[in-house]
Amino acid sequence: MRPSESARNSVANLVRLGESLLREDSNARLDAELLIAHVLGCDRVAVYRDAEKKVSPHHEQAFCELVSLRSSGRPIAQIIGIQEFWSLPFVVDENVLIPRPETELLVDLGLAHLRSLDAPVIADMGTGSGAIAVAISHERPDATILAVERSIAALAIAQRNCARHARSPIYLVRGNWLAGLRNYQFDLIIANPPYVASGDALINTTSIRFEPKEALLSGLDGLEAIRELVAGAGQALKSGGMLAVEHGYNQAMHVRTLFQQHGFCDIVTERDLAGHERATSGRITGS
Numbered sequence: 001m002r003p004s005e006s007a008r009n010s011v012a013n014l015v016r017l018g019e020s021l022l023r024e025d026s027n028a029r030l031d032a033e034l035l036i037a038h039v040l041g042c043d044r045v046a047v048y049r050d051a052e053k054k055v056s057p058h059h060e061q062a063f064c065e066l067v068s069l070r071s072s073g074r075p076i077a078q079i080i081g082i083q084e085f086w087s088l089p090f091v092v093d094e095n096v097l098i099p100r101p102e103t104e105l106l107v108d109l110g111l112a113h114l115r116s117l118d119a120p121v122i123a124d125m126g127t128g129s130g131a132i133a134v135a136i137s138h139e140r141p142d143a144t145i146l147a148v149e150r151s152i153a154a155l156a157i158a159q160r161n162c163a164r165h166a167r168s169p170i171y172l173v174r175g176n177w178l179a180g181l182r183n184y185q186f187d188l189i190i191a192n193p194p195y196v197a198s199g200d201a202l203i204n205t206t207s208i209r210f211e212p213k214e215a216l217l218s219g220l221d222g223l224e225a226i227r228e229l230v231a232g233a234g235q236a237l238k239s240g241g242m243l244a245v246e247h248g249y250n251q252a253m254h255v256r257t258l259f260q261q262h263g264f265c266d267i268v269t270e271r272d273l274a275g276h277e278r279a280t281s282g283r284i285t286g287s
Helices: 011-021 028-040 044-049 057-071 076-080 103-114 131-139 152-165 224-236 252-261
Strands: 082-085 088-091 121-125 144-149 170-174 186-191 237-246 265-271 277-283
Touching (some): 011 028, 028 057, 103 277, 131 144, 144 152, 186 224
16 A cells, blocks of 8 residues: 555655664764665755655665665665765776775875876776776876776776766776786876785675775785786886875885885875875886
8 A cells, every 4th residue: 555645754754764774884874865865866955955855655665775785884885876086976886996085195196296297198007987097187188098997897987987077088998907008108107906915804894895806806915916017117107207006004115115126216105194104106217
């Protein structure tokens, strides 16, 4: 039997219900608001403005199903299909790593290097959703960017984000790191590569278990991809060109050593907002 209009739940009641069901989540209220907004096809302002608006049984059921997904640990960004990065809404799904706030530090690092360069040529290695490439494109419309990714499914997501937000040419290339790019010379190679050790318990006990393993795991010590990037970047960089990579909070010393071993100078590690050593860069003085 279909409930009467007066018996239906209001937006506010469903938000309270979602917050209660997600009480183990530190962002329970926010997540409940985002989920109801997604179901109703509105923004969070409308959730407050129309708090007493009645919700149809269909929308109520859809909301409860999404709350159940969230309570299982699935990231909110995957559920609603959007994650903000660099103040832009990026399409995401289970095929790409969800862009994280600390990766904006990596973008800052790359942009600082490009400040004195005109029409720079940039490679974003393992682009995933395309977040880094698009963020740089947004700030440097004069740049030419190659965004490299080996996953066809991830490239499809990156294509959507580039089409929506890019302000400079971004060429999506299917490939494995620097392989196939030997004829190019870049001013900047930037990457947020996999850096989780294969035996790390976090891969099965936190929300990252819902993200693609190939975008997270990198050998026994988590440094396999970074080793490959650092070893090959020197030949692909112009003189004075920079390599910048994100890495784990406890990997900075090892990454700096790799940079030194492969002839990089001006090696710098930057800390994220939590105080963790998160991104390392270095320059090549000859190529």
